[in-house]
Amino acid sequence: MTYSIDTENILTREAAETRSNLVSNARYTLELTLKEHATEYQGHCIVEFDYRRGGIEYLKLDFITKQIHAVTLDGKPAKEYLNGDFALYLKGDHLTEGRNTLEITYTSLFDNTGSGFHKFHDPEDSEEYMHTDFEPYDAHRLFPCFDQPDIKASYRLTVNGPSKWTYIHNTLPEHTRTKGDEITITFKRTAVFSTYLFALVVGPYARWEDRYNRIPLGIYCRKSLEKYMDPENIFAITRESMATLEAYFDYPYPYDKYDQVFVPEFNFGAMENVGCVTFTEHYIFRHKKLYSEHLNRANTITHEMVHMWFGDLVTMKWWNDLWLNESFADYLSYFAMSKGTLFGDALEHLYVRKEWAYQQDQYATTHPIAASARDTIEAFSNFDGISYSKGASVLRQLQYYIGDEAFRTAIGQYFKRFAEQNTTLEDFLSIMSEKSGIDIVAWSRQWLQTTGVNTLMSRIENGRLRIEQQGSADNNLIRQHAIEFTGYRQSGSALVENETQKIIIDGKTADAPLKPDTAFVILNTHDHDYVKVFYSRTALATARKSLHTIEDPFARRLVWGSLWQMMRDNAFAPTEFIEMGIELAMKEKDLSILNSHIIAKIKAIVSVYLTDENRAIWMPKLNTIAHERLAKTDNSEEEQIIWFGLLLETALLSDELDYLHGLVTGAESIASLEIDKEKRWNIITRLMACGHSEAENLFSNEKELDKSDLGLKKAFMVQASRPDSTEKATSWQVFTEQSSRSTDFLRYGMKGFHWHMQKDLLAPYVDSFFEAVEKIYTERDVHYAGAFGHDLFPHWHQTPDMLNKIETFLDENGKNGDRLPALLRKQLIEQADDLKRILPILEKQRG
Ligand SMILES: [Zn+2]
Numbered sequence: 001m002t003y004s005i006d007t008e009n010i011l012t013r014e015a016a017e018t019r020s021n022l023v024s025n026a027r028y029t030l031e032l033t034l035k036e037h038a039t040e041y042q043g044h045c046i047v048e049f050d051y052r053r054g055g056i057e058y059l060k061l062d063f064i065t066k067q068i069h070a071v072t073l074d075g076k077p078a079k080e081y082l083n084g085d086f087a088l089y090l091k092g093d094h095l096t097e098g099r100n101t102l103e104i105t106y107t108s109l110f111d112n113t114g115s116g117f118h119k120f121h122d123p124e125d126s127e128e129y130m131h132t133d134f135e136p137y138d139a140h141r142l143f144p145c146f147d148q149p150d151i152k153a154s155y156r157l158t159v160n161g162p163s164k165w166t167y168i169h170n171t172l173p174e175h176t177r178t179k180g181d182e183i184t185i186t187f188k189r190t191a192v193f194s195t196y197l198f199a200l201v202v203g204p205y206a207r208w209e210d211r212y213n214r215i216p217l218g219i220y221c222r223k224s225l226e227k228y229m230d231p232e233n234i235f236a237i238t239r240e241s242m243a244t245l246e247a248y249f250d251y252p253y254p255y256d257k258y259d260q261v262f263v264p265e266f267n268f269g270a271m272e273n274v275g276c277v278t279f280t281e282h283y284i285f286r287h288k289k290l291y292s293e294h295l296n297r298a299n300t301i302t303h304e305m306v307h308m309w310f311g312d313l314v315t316m317k318w319w320n321d322l323w324l325n326e327s328f329a330d331y332l333s334y335f336a337m338s339k340g341t342l343f344g345d346a347l348e349h350l351y352v353r354k355e356w357a358y359q360q361d362q363y364a365t366t367h368p369i370a371a372s373a374r375d376t377i378e379a380f381s382n383f384d385g386i387s388y389s390k391g392a393s394v395l396r397q398l399q400y401y402i403g404d405e406a407f408r409t410a411i412g413q414y415f416k417r418f419a420e421q422n423t424t425l426e427d428f429l430s431i432m433s434e435k436s437g438i439d440i441v442a443w444s445r446q447w448l449q450t451t452g453v454n455t456l457m458s459r460i461e462n463g464r465l466r467i468e469q470q471g472s473a474d475n476n477l478i479r480q481h482a483i484e485f486t487g488y489r490q491s492g493s494a495l496v497e498n499e500t501q502k503i504i505i506d507g508k509t510a511d512a513p514l515k516p517d518t519a520f521v522i523l524n525t526h527d528h529d530y531v532k533v534f535y536s537r538t539a540l541a542t543a544r545k546s547l548h549t550i551e552d553p554f555a556r557r558l559v560w561g562s563l564w565q566m567m568r569d570n571a572f573a574p575t576e577f578i579e580m581g582i583e584l585a586m587k588e589k590d591l592s593i594l595n596s597h598i599i600a601k602i603k604a605i606v607s608v609y610l611t612d613e614n615r616a617i618w619m620p621k622l623n624t625i626a627h628e629r630l631a632k633t634d635n636s637e638e639e640q641i642i643w644f645g646l647l648l649e650t651a652l653l654s655d656e657l658d659y660l661h662g663l664v665t666g667a668e669s670i671a672s673l674e675i676d677k678e679k680r681w682n683i684i685t686r687l688m689a690c691g692h693s694e695a696e697n698l699f700s701n702e703k704e705l706d707k708s709d710l711g712l713k714k715a716f717m718v719q720a721s722r723p724d725s726t727e728k729a730t731s732w733q734v735f736t737e738q739s740s741r742s743t744d745f746l747r748y749g750m751k752g753f754h755w756h757m758q759k760d761l762l763a764p765y766v767d768s769f770f771e772a773v774e775k776i777y778t779e780r781d782v783h784y785a786g787a788f789g790h791d792l793f794p795h796w797h798q799t800p801d802m803l804n805k806i807e808t809f810l811d812e813n814g815k816n817g818d819r820l821p822a823l824l825r826k827q828l829i830e831q832a833d834d835l836k837r838i839l840p841i842l843e844k845q846r847g
Contacts, residue, residue: 327391
């Protein structure tokens, strides 16, 4: 194979396959030295591995560092290597056939992007916190390694550092030696797992302990957030999920301890490092939260726990099979929760999550669940609604199709057969076929290896239910669907459940007999299927009149979900959605439905799917309604939080803004609702963006009151939202030039930059976006680039001209943008797709 030093930080699938054929039985022994107030740290790493000579000139060892001090191979100084920016290249014919021992001494810099070895300074108490985050390809920012999932290894870590810090790793400490203010901890050698699952978290963390049977459980967060933490809650969720998963998998928790650490400036929700899960601090609830927010947090806790089996114990061979990690974690977390007592309605919330899948699957950038991943950049782009949410939906369909017993037995067998190994799609399919007696390969062809979503419609005709299936857009595929449907009879103005049946839809049509008095039918009850369900005008009229009378909240939820899909497909007017939403919001007893399916959707419609004329009509109407609802003194705090959200986002006229101002100063108040720190910041941001005369006063006052890191970030958001051209230019410069600020800090500013009501002021930033964006995606890390491409996209500019600009930009950069960085191309194609969807909806309103 010809050889060249990489010019970007990337690993191709081809190179990874070659390497895993040559390298095996890897073992790392790592020693790190950390100091207070330092920008860098020292490392010493011994890499032991078996090598099989395979005719390559150089063996790549991934490694990003500031300076290498010494390299030895089998005890002798090694000279025969090349040092690139992203790897060392060891001369193949100098390596021993068999065992090799490489030792590297180095100095590296901390990262501030949230990935690699991230360091954070807490402005509130001046403490320092560090954590690692490596998926998919960042372990080599901490130590030299073969950074790919199928060269699994064990790790033995020693850390030297200040004794006032806590050190958390994948295993428990084995020896600890304290000398003065310094401590040396050597952790137990780990089990065998992939490099991206290694973890080290450091800092003066607050700690809580508990046990689940023999397994020690730990929870950690930084000192300044200790007062907000609710460890009993999190331990209760942890113990319940652990018990459910161990029983369902018929395989005990595979590691020695289970720590959950809430770390600052985390890029995702959480990361499933073996025995040391890291979470975003957004899951530390500083204020009263909705039930659905508690459920989502519990879901993330359970999701990461599922990964201890799916992902950590058994790992995909390469990132094309990311779904073997994520689809299972995404589905089984909701499923396990639904078996417990804390969040028994979890599967209803899986339905909300599935909107992510439907949306992603209707973009031109969609891909099969069983994806391709040429390299680690494409691997990163696969962390999307398909690998997670569509995969989860399709697994639920598979479980319903083959039956839970076969599904569960196959999973147990999968762990026993492949523990500590790597797997591919074929391994999964053969075990499912074996245990169910059904040919899962044919099932996989329709569901895992294709793209797109089907639509079902139904009508009642001569006492029978007639179902029609539409092919998925672009590829016109028809699939086999196993669903339940529920029929309702009319009793006065109420709909009463009459019958529920299972049906297999195989082809374009299907039908089933109905009880004679069934008058209304909901398809896909209990949401076993991955499909859109559309309703006729007649059925919609019935729903508008009587939906709230259906007793089962899950069934009501499904209808709301369908209305949203129909609205997005231009088959139901957004203004009609708002009217029906407001009418039924008054009668909806389930606050999760009220929030996720009615109010959240109305807010989205107001911001995205209305013409300026309709927005001007609806904003004040909705603001008045929210105001009236908030005046009801018998509302629960949760209900008040939901209506307050609508009040805030529809406030634009001066008296509406004055009222918000009064809420911050205390001149106004709302029954059962605390205007907490978060709400104060949100109000101030809105007042600033709208140019309220008192905004500056409130802002300087709030900055004095809140000196936390979150306070500083929110202050940057308010600053970026100021309706002032100099301020916008300054913020833009910060976003486009290299900055010593963390990605997380900058992200808050980006979120405050664009506003509908600042259209004129922001007009120049349409072209500025296109001028800057390629450089950002080329030079900055994927998280920063993603935030820039998403949050600084001028989303308010919903015109054919904007669509034209995106398409021209793509065309100027190869064939449909194929010369652009892959993640940017994906982002822009999706933004163009959004406009293609929105523009006809706006056009229709102008009618
Ligand atoms: Zn996951």
